[in-house]
Amino acid sequence: MAEIRNYTMNFGPQHPAAHGVLRLVLELDGETVVRADPHIGLLHRGTEKLAESKPFNHSIGYMDRMDYVSMMCSEHAYVRAIEQLLGIEPPKRAQYIRTMFDEITRIGNHMLWIGSSGIDLGAMTVFLYAFREREQTIDMYEAVSGTRMHANYYRPGGVYRDLPDTMPKYEETPWTKGKKLKQRNEWREGSLLDFIEAFARDFPSKVDEYETLLTENRIWKQRTVGIGVLSPERALQLGCTGPMLRGSGIEWDLRKKQPYAAYDEMDFDIPVGVNGDCYDRYLVRVEEMRQSARIILQCVDWLRANPGRVMLKNFKVIPPTREEMKDDMEALIHHFKLFTEGYSVPKGQTYAAVEAPKGEFGCYLVSDGANKPFRVHLRAPGFAHLSAMNELASGHMLADVVALMGTLDIVFGEVDR
């Protein structure tokens, strides 16, 4: 009889279910995974090193490219770290705007997640449904920052500008006109806040649609129930955060436990799983989307009632407006210094973490008093989650690796940095 040996196989670096550039070296015994060794770094751009050579504000845009499906949350961690070192506190309106956009980001992220892990496991329709709604969240990004993905919207001391009064509308095309055009622009007649409110009110019904497709779907359950079970003890040991930790039954959410921005004034629930398998993590994420919509509505109400500044008025850190610059010598000098040199940040070190959609996104910042950071380290949730891959995949079938990739919610921008 011929000798039977394990063989190794490459999963990726280009695989539609790898969610980016991951080379996963799998040692297989038949169809069973014996060992999984992720080779990462194919998207390593040295962001942390780049940040050391630039004034603080220049790196905010790089943070969008960390987790490039939850852009503003990464910005939030970095900006908060700078604020902690400077000892400044943004105005309340800015805090609410950040809270609202963090949640919009969470919905956008989970929508991409539900769509792509659905399509990985053979559920095509949910992908189309999810991207329909995700488009709206991207439109919100565009309305507020001018760009659809890499917003570069948060600043130390607030957000770049206030919410716009108008929402861009669809234009008439040979295919979209008359009644159809009116229907598509229905939410867009008023301000951005009107649009966000209409979206958030409607969104739970859309989540119902996704759930109709998946929650009781026999194939979906066969592919996810009991797959990738993570006990609470192991989840803690392996550095899991966010839905990965909550799926295993640990009630831990930075928005509740160590609140930042305006989360301590928000009313929302933390969903927790029981079994710690892929299906529970799916349920946790679905419920998070509903809770996000709740938070967004609370923010909309507050923001409607409380106009005001969205940036500190502190020329040492925040540039003066064009009008101020034109008729005030001091403002002109500050403007010049801020744009040629930036601001110096007091000596010290800090760690600021936010509850990003994928888990705890942290920024460790060391400053030696210069206008550039001395060391930036970004704690990406996906990095810790992917390091658990070997343990999760061992003993499962090859086809389950795809389900595991989905449940980890990996984005290589943040894993490789």
Next chain:
Amino acid sequence: MIDMSNSLSDQLEACFGERITVSDPDRGMVTIQVPVDEWLEVAQTLRDDPRFAFGQLTDLCGVDFLGYGQEEWETSEATSEGFSRGVEGLGPGRFDWKSRPEAGDAEQRFGVVAHLLSHSQNMRLRMATFAADEGLPIVPSLVEIWNSANWYERETFDLFGIIFEGHPDLRRILTDYGFTGHPFRKDFPLIGNVTVRYDEEKGRVVYEPVEIEPRVLVPRVIREDSRYNSDDIDRAADDAGSLASGTE
């Protein structure tokens, strides 16, 4: 966050005494400076002692303190020729491989910083150490205590060349296969060493010496002047908590 950091630093002092240096809470977090030979024992106690119960290592990274506190632009004094120019520094990103700054005999150059999180007590702690030998920095590995340290230590090894003794699988993780050097060290040029491209004639990917010029336009400058005396920015926060206070 409930600010328990004061009582935490008291408890740390009570528990470890002279063995570690406990800083005052700085921006809501206590930092402990641990000698490298106590690194494992302290970590073990922090995880298992119910007073601390730091069940999770959220983050671990290296810091290269070469050039800490150095600026590229002399702005406080002028000579008869006027102020110095801000274009001639050797700060991060402004040199290539040939003109890289001398590492010299910088003491306590490589630090390792770990961030711990206790879910039951809802508190965080920063734990830092310095590797003893700058030529061959070695720090004991925390993998056995917190499994999540595995990849973080691989990353730190890859980027800083810090060796983690006892690590089960200390391979490079982020850089290319066959990469030489440790790119996040302060004497490693930002532009790198080699570029990679596909060669039509040879029909394969080739590595060549890097051709681009260092191009960092804003000089690194430290401002200690009155700009931060305003009420909004409180500079009173002393540097006692700074990990780097040992290097100054």
